Amino acid sequence: MIIPARNEARDIRLTVDSLRAQRGVEMDVLVVDDHSSDATASIIAELAAKDHRIRLLTAPQLPPGWLGKPHALAYGVSRAKHSWLLFVDADVQLAPDAVATAVLAAQARHADLLTLVPRPILGGFWERAIQPVMAAVLFYGVCFAKVNDPADPQSAGIGAFLLIRREAYDAVGGHAAIRDRVIDDYALAQMVKRAGRRIWLADGGDLIAIRMYHGLSEIWRGWSKNLYDGLRLPVWIHIGKHQWYLFENRPVVVLGLLVTFLTGAFLFPLGALAWALVTHQEGPEMAMAWSAGALFLLFGGVLCRGIGLFPGWMAVFPLGAAVTIAIAINSAWQVLGRGGPVWRGRRYLRS
Numbered sequence: 001m002i003i004p005a006r007n008e009a010r011d012i013r014l015t016v017d018s019l020r021a022q023r024g025v026e027m028d029v030l031v032v033d034d035h036s037s038d039a040t041a042s043i044i045a046e047l048a049a050k051d052h053r054i055r056l057l058t059a060p061q062l063p064p065g066w067l068g069k070p071h072a073l074a075y076g077v078s079r080a081k082h083s084w085l086l087f088v089d090a091d092v093q094l095a096p097d098a099v100a101t102a103v104l105a106a107q108a109r110h111a112d113l114l115t116l117v118p119r120p121i122l123g124g125f126w127e128r129a130i131q132p133v134m135a136a137v138l139f140y141g142v143c144f145a146k147v148n149d150p151a152d153p154q155s156a157g158i159g160a161f162l163l164i165r166r167e168a169y170d171a172v173g174g175h176a177a178i179r180d181r182v183i184d185d186y187a188l189a190q191m192v193k194r195a196g197r198r199i200w201l202a203d204g205g206d207l208i209a210i211r212m213y214h215g216l217s218e219i220w221r222g223w224s225k226n227l228y229d230g231l232r233l234p235v236w237i238h239i240g241k242h243q244w245y246l247f248e249n250r251p252v253v254v255l256g257l258l259v260t261f262l263t264g265a266f267l268f269p270l271g272a273l274a275w276a277l278v279t280h281q282e283g284p285e286m287a288m289a290w291s292a293g294a295l296f297l298l299f300g301g302v303l304c305r306g307i308g309l310f311p312g313w314m315a316v317f318p319l320g321a322a323v324t325i326a327i328a329i330n331s332a333w334q335v336l337g338r339g340g341p342v343w344r345g346r347r348y349l350r351s
Contacts, residue, residue, distance in 0.1 A: 116204025157189030
């Protein structure tokens with residue numbers, strides 16, 4: 001198991017403790033400290049002194065052309081000994097049987113890569129308002145059946161839990177082939193599938209949970225780092241049982257589609273209903289407004305149920321959608337206007 005860690009003192013202990021508690025699997029836990037300026041390294045050293053399976057590694061100086069996370073993961077792989085590699089983020093919590101269950105599932109399905117969608121932990125107002133909206137954005141158009149179909153080009157990778165055969169990792173070039181990719185988890189899964197190997201995407205809500213960001217400031221900075229690169233990924237339109245591939249690497253166009261989707265799904269329905277009520281509309285206008293409101297309730301209810309959130313929180317989803325639009329615009333501006341955003345003391349330079 002390989003964990004890249006840069007300034008993760010707040011969360012790393014819980015993550016490593018959940019890995020130490022794993023049952024039914026032989027493992028080493030390699031935590032790669034990526035030049036942290038907080039207590040991350042000392043916490044790992046303390047845990048390693050209690051458990052011989054835990055090893056603290058210090059990432060070498062970042063070479064030109066590499067981003068920090070791919071470099072830390074590649075260094076961890078160079079020190080790994082097992083035939084399966086498991087990449088885990090530093091802010092996850094795993095059930096005791098998570099790793100053994102995943103390995104058995106990958107073997108049973110003859111998968112070279114297995115990745116799990118974690119259950120989100122939402123700890124505050126802004127997390128409950130924004131993160132469900134982000135989940136809707138990220139997984140709209142992702143069809144599990146197509147990702148898991150070797151004949152279909154759609155792929156997906158979740159960095160919180162990504163299990164891959166060492167042989168397959170080496171065959172596709174590992175992280176050296178995606179050294180400058182911010183969304184390295186998706187890029188690795190894409191390489192594996194394009195190489196004709198099988199990947200498997202599954203709901204891991206019973207096995208893994210994650211709290212990505214704490215509060216509005218972290219949400220803003222974290223998603224500003226990631227979203228522009230998300231706008232460059234392949235776009236799939238999913239309507240009912242049908243799905244169509246549109247294009248990829250068209251960030252400005254995708255930004256427009258994102259704004260349209262968020263406005264139509266979260267902002268317009270309640271706005272239309274409020275307008276109809278305030279202006280005392282009748283007949284077809286009022287019927288359309290109530291229909292829009294009903295669709296919002298249906299969509300919001302499905303979203304809340306999918307992530308285990310009390311349905312009343314859908315009332316703040318329009319605010320979350322507005323903030324998400326602002327984050328997407330800021331992410332694009334950080335890249336196109338300023339060369340790249342800053343996250344945990346590093347500027348992510350890219351074009």
